[in-house]
Amino acid sequence: MKGRPKIRDDDDMTEIGDLGDDSYVHGKTLVKPDDQLDLTEVELKEEFTRILTANNPHAPQNIVRFNFKERTYKQTSSVEQIAIHFALDGNMLHKDSDEARRQRAKAGMGESKSEAALSEAGEEEGGEGEDGEKEEVVEAPPPKKESLRNQFNFSERASQTFNNPYRERGTATEPPPRANFSSTANQWEIYDAYYEDLQKQEKAKDKTKQIPTYRKEDDKTKKKLVAMETASDDISRVTRAAKIVERMVNQNTFDDIAQDFSYFEDASDEFRDQEGTLLPLWKFSFDKAKRLAVTSICWNPKYVDMFVVGHGSYDFTKQGRGMLLFYTLKNPSHPEYIYSTESGVMCLDIHPIYQYLVCVGFYDGSVGVFNTQEKRPGPVYKSTAKSGKHTDPVWQVKWQKDDLDNNLNLYSVSSDGRVVSWTLVKDELIYADVIKLTVDDLPTEGPDGTQLQLLGCGTSFDFHKKIDYLFLVGTEEGKIHKCSKAYSSQFLDTIDAHHMAVDAVRWNPFHPDIFISCSADWTVKIWDHNYGNQAMFTFDLNSAVGDVAWAPFSSTVFAAVTADGKVHVFDLNINKYEALCEQSVVQKKKTKLTHIEFNPRHMIICVGDERGYVTSLKLSPNLRKVPKKKKGEENVGIDHEIEIAKLDKILSLVREPDNKE
Amino acid sequence: MSEVEETIKRIQSHKGVLGIIVVNSEGIPILTSLDNSTTVQYAGLIHQLTMKARSTVRDIDPQNDLTFLRLRSKKHEIMVAPDKEYLLIVIQNPSE
Numbered sequence: 001m002k003g004r005p006k007i008r009d010d011d012d013m014t015e016i017g018d019l020g021d022d023s024y025v026h027g028k029t030l031v032k033p034d035d036q037l038d039l040t041e042v043e044l045k046e047e048f049t050r051i052l053t054a055n056n057p058h059a060p061q062n063i064v065r066f067n068f069k070e071r072t073y074k075q076t077s078s079v080e081q082i083a084i085h086f087a088l089d090g091n092m093l094h095k096d097s098d099e100a101r102r103q104r105a106k107a108g109m110g111e112s113k114s115e116a117a118l119s120e121a122g123e124e125e126g127g128e129g130e131d132g133e134k135e136e137v138v139e140a141p142p143p144k145k146e147s148l149r150n151q152f153n154f155s156e157r158a159s160q161t162f163n164n165p166y167r168e169r170g171t172a173t174e175p176p177p178r179a180n181f182s183s184t185a186n187q188w189e190i191y192d193a194y195y196e197d198l199q200k201q202e203k204a205k206d207k208t209k210q211i212p213t214y215r216k217e218d219d220k221t222k223k224k225l226v227a228m229e230t231a232s233d234d235i236s237r238v239t240r241a242a243k244i245v246e247r248m249v250n251q252n253t254f255d256d257i258a259q260d261f262s263y264f265e266d267a268s269d270e271f272r273d274q275e276g277t278l279l280p281l282w283k284f285s286f287d288k289a290k291r292l293a294v295t296s297i298c299w300n301p302k303y304v305d306m307f308v309v310g311h312g313s314y315d316f317t318k319q320g321r322g323m324l325l326f327y328t329l330k331n332p333s334h335p336e337y338i339y340s341t342e343s344g345v346m347c348l349d350i351h352p353i354y355q356y357l358v359c360v361g362f363y364d365g366s367v368g369v370f371n372t373q374e375k376r377p378g379p380v381y382k383s384t385a386k387s388g389k390h391t392d393p394v395w396q397v398k399w400q401k402d403d404l405d406n407n408l409n410l411y412s413v414s415s416d417g418r419v420v421s422w423t424l425v426k427d428e429l430i431y432a433d434v435i436k437l438t439v440d441d442l443p444t445e446g447p448d449g450t451q452l453q454l455l456g457c458g459t460s461f462d463f464h465k466k467i468d469y470l471f472l473v474g475t476e477e478g479k480i481h482k483c484s485k486a487y488s489s490q491f492l493d494t495i496d497a498h499h500m501a502v503d504a505v506r507w508n509p510f511h512p513d514i515f516i517s518c519s520a521d522w523t524v525k526i527w528d529h530n531y532g533n534q535a536m537f538t539f540d541l542n543s544a545v546g547d548v549a550w551a552p553f554s555s556t557v558f559a560a561v562t563a564d565g566k567v568h569v570f571d572l573n574i575n576k577y578e579a580l581c582e583q584s585v586v587q588k589k590k591t592k593l594t595h596i597e598f599n600p601r602h603m604i605i606c607v608g609d610e611r612g613y614v615t616s617l618k619l620s621p622n623l624r625k626v627p628k629k630k631k632g633e634e635n636v637g638i639d640h641e642i643e644i645a646k647l648d649k650i651l652s653l654v655r656e657p658d659n660k661e
Numbered sequence: 662m663s664e665v666e667e668t669i670k671r672i673q674s675h676k677g678v679l680g681i682i683v684v685n686s687e688g689i690p691i692l693t694s695l696d697n698s699t700t701v702q703y704a705g706l707i708h709q710l711t712m713k714a715r716s717t718v719r720d721i722d723p724q725n726d727l728t729f730l731r732l733r734s735k736k737h738e739i740m741v742a743p744d745k746e747y748l749l750i751v752i753q754n755p756s757e
Contacts, residue, residue, distance in 0.1 A: 188719030241742040242668045248740045252755040611669040
């Protein structure tokens with residue numbers, strides 16, 4: 001045997017076939033290699049146990065990781081022993097899971113659509129679908145078999161229609177005309193729109209009320225009016241604005257006067273004892289009236305900044321035309337209204353209620369009524385020789401209350417000795433003699449033996465404020481007659497007042513018994529009509545007195561103007577014998593002052609002179625003292641009772657010696 | 662001569678008045694006593710100011726309306742009186 005292995009070692013490659021036969025037949029002949037261990041029999045019988053573990057022999061046993069916490073390398077205790085040989089993900093779902101349920105639902109609905117698909121599907125799917133179908137049949141009649149759409153049994157069907165070729169068409173139109181419009185919607189524009197609408201509605205109502213036959217006429221007149229309005233596109237519409245601007249310009253020019261008028265109070269009055277002064281304010285004059293004397297002034301009772309001035313001439317030889325001017329304090333440079341008359345204006349009066357009506361007495365004896373609302377250049381009414389005008393100049397006119405027929409009523413007195421009442425009926429003045437101023441009670445004998453009534457010449461009159469029928473007439477003979485409207489032939493009383501003509505007679509605005517009179521005999525006298533024989537007070541002013549006026553704010557204040565150009569202001573409460581103020585207000589010393597009037601509201605007076613100028617003056621504080629009012633009553637107007645009491649007190653001091661006599 | 666023309670003449674000849682302009686509702690001057698360029702300038706500017714002033718007054722109370730407007734400057738005073746269709750502007754030097 002040993003020989004053969006040796007041969008085998010040498011001829012391994014070439015003699016395999018030979019050896020092969022032997023080795024092939026005897027494949028399991030044991031051959032002992034040379035380097036085999038020789039073990040003893042004991043050692044050969046030793047049992048070695050082999051343990052079969054599930055440990056992965058390839059898994060590393062000593063993986064070391066760096067532990068940052070302890071900053072050392074540490075051996076991981078246990079290492080994963082699992083070795084994965086093969087992994088395959090399946091797609092089976094649990095039948096109770098959400099996805100399975102969803103699929104079953106889809107399968108149940110879509111089964112009718114795609115039965116073919118179902119048959120193609122695998123056993124599982126088919127089973128599921130059938131199950132789903134069965135379930136649905138059991139529960140309720142199947143709604144619709146929804147086709148299962150999934151990756152396996154969904155087939156897309158699409159078709160394409162023939163697309164028509166596109167063609168483009170266009171047209172161009174003219175753009176519509178555009179206009180830019182902008183407006184604001186303010187509160188006042190809205191208000192205006194509503195207001196206009198309201199006006200239209202009211203007009204529509206009025207139209208429906210009118211009788212239809214008038215409509216045509218209205219339309220015609222309306223058309224005419226419209227045509228006229230558009231034609232006059234010019235300046236005449238600026239009237240109102242022009243007036244306002246003129247006043248503004250004047251206000252600027254006469255700014256200091258306007259300030260004085262409102263605010264200036266003469267402080268030196270405190271040092272002047274009880275005397276006062278008159279501060280000259282505006283001076284009014286009009287070119288065409290410069291040669292005419294101021295014959296009368298009247299303040300407007302309602303619009304207290306307006307006053308009317310009448311121009312004429314007192315000179316018998318120089319008689320010409322006259323003027324009637326309406327001024328306002330707001331525009332001292334030009335009158336508001338101008339009326340030119342043929343005969344001189346001697347007197348005027350503004351109606352207390354209708355302030356646009358002014359009655360005027362002329363030198364030629366006629367009486368006229370002007371209406372400022374109508375744009376006539378002359379009087380609206382005028383008395384003529386036929387209608388009973390006076391034969392001598394009319395010296396005073398006064399409006400009275402409307403009579404029973406609501407006609408306007410005015411009175412006039414003239415040198416022809418008549419006091420006449422005029423009534424405005426429609427277009428005419430109808431006269432009625434109220435009283436004739438007879439000189440003596442007995443008629444005297446004329447040259448033929450006929451009985452003649454000598455008539456005195458009336459120069460002024462005044463009506464009582466409270467007692468309607470009572471009035472006083474002053475005459476050229478110096479007498480004052482107390483008359484009543486009821487008695488036309490007899491006087492109630494006659495007072496021999498002055499030595500010369502009585503220029504003015506006026507009732508006291510507060511006290512019912514007192515009146516004042518002035519005359520060319522240089523005196524001003526205050527009377528109580530109950531005691532007619534003697535005057536209560538007499539004042540000598542050293543010059544012919546042209547006019548006297550009571551103040552509207554106090555029962556004891558009055559002012560008089562004289563021919564030497566002075567204004568005298570008295571306050572009986574303060575000084576019973578002397579004037580508080582004697583002031584010359586004219587530039588040229590020889591100008592006579594003809595009239596004086598107090599403003600109803602403001603503390604100013606207007607003085608007219610024979611040169612045609614009207615000067616306005618402000619009373620200083622000393623001249624306008626009113627009794628102090630109690631604290632709670634300051635806003636109440638002038639208290640008549642207090643005024644009357646004040647005057648009574650003064651009179652009682654004067655009267656007692658009379659009574660004693 | 663109409664009353665208005667007389668009034669305007671009087672204003673023009675009043676002491677201290679430098680000029681008078683009448684402007685219509687669109688802001689175009691229709692009557693003036695000043696030269697063209699000044700007139701146009703005044704008319705445009707004052708018209709705008711007056712409209713603004715009027716709008717202010719009426720916004721506060723729609724029943725109220727602007728009566729007039731005075732603008733006093735160092736050199737002179739501009740007075741504006743608005744009307745329904747027209748606007749009257751007067752420039753005056755009040756201290757003369």
